Amino acid sequence: MKYKIGRSVSLYSYQQEYYEGKLDLEGCIREATKAGARGIELLAEQMMDDFPIVTPEFKEQWFGWMEKYNAEPTCYDAFLENRIYDNRTLTLREQVDMMNRDIKIASELGFKTLRTLVATPLDVIEGSLSCAEDHNIKVCIEVHSPFSLNSGWAEGYLNMIEKTGTKNFGFIPDFGIFCKEIPDALREQALRKGASKEGVKIVDDAFKSRVENGFVKIDYDLNLGRAHKAYMEANGYPQLMEALKKANANEADYFYAGESFAYTWNDPKDIIDNIKYIYHTHAKCYNLTKDYIEPSMPIKEIVDAYKKAGHHGYLSTEYEGNRMLNDALEVDSIEQVRRHQEALRRAIEDE
């Protein structure tokens, strides 16, 4: 099928340099476009100082940068702080108001999609659909590991789409659901923190066996803590703990074991099955080698699924390896994003 896949960068990728004051917002946009991307994804709560207010000055700057760097806004990442008070959760009305506020900011800054997190209650999404329609925004729930497409969890949202007939809701898959290996940078960090070779091997073998035998998928449950616990149990977490205990594992081994459950492998054909509802993608990455390989995931195989499905939309680099390095090593997000954009370009353009 004919596809049109654009490349975007989530400015989240540059958080280390931004945090250290090495890049400002314009610098992030400049680097993203220098890396070959046209699309820009923003976490307003990370880099827009006056959030939730869009000042006329900011708006003018923002569109000025889009023009200067030949860029276009792709996705606005929202958070829905529905427990902003520590003594209660916001009422449904308050949550819908907050969601609508973000939809309006996204629209004002020229974004087409809005990322909402897995924790967003279904009735809040439903309540904001008319605002999304009025502002031409597609609200998309992030399919972030350990959540997955083709799961009981995703079914809940598909039912809602069917029930409401909405054209303003869909999915944003995150490439963390396509990890065939635990990120190598995470393994190296664990070893740096004192993990034992034996402990690391036990964790790696357990991950390998999950990949080979298939992950048990997570269910739909508004209580995310409970859903997550059930998911961990179904995927062999207690057995792994037992094996580590027997091997006299240390604290760093347990850290590595816990972290390993953040990554999952799903068949990229899940993308093809759900392409109708995929409006944007977080092309997550943790480490790109000099020859443009991401050791934890088969980029080409994943991108091929998008091509096969005839996807029209952006793949947005989301580099997240900084936290696996910054306890001891220098982070170079600019180079990592450049390499990932090149890897995406090759995968998109290769016949």
Added chain:
Amino acid sequence: MFPKQMFDKNSFKNVNENGKIIGFSFDMKIQYYRGITLSIIRNIEVEVDEKSYPRDSILFTVNNETFTLDEMRTVISNRWLFGQYARVTVLCENGLSQGQHHIKCIQTIAPSYMPFQIVGPGELDFEIQEDM
């Protein structure tokens, strides 16, 4: 999350009010990847040279406003920005002695979407210099 980049090493100093040392202060950045309203900061724990200070002795200053940790629970229109230094003041008689010290500070933040709280510790060796 950013343990090595959390503190401003040169910000540690005793706080002088009307010629009297009433405590010490330092500047730090958030251990999280976005800015937040102060209302979701659940705790800030300070320990210097293994001595910990009571919760009610801690003041937090950002964007020209100062709050106690309990007051922060209702602050929804002042945001601690991502990468921005906030000032922590610890009230204690005579502050810290001149010379080398070691601090451990733990930020506990409760982003709404997370089933657990983020506990972000940072440690640093620092020096209190002679009062100016």
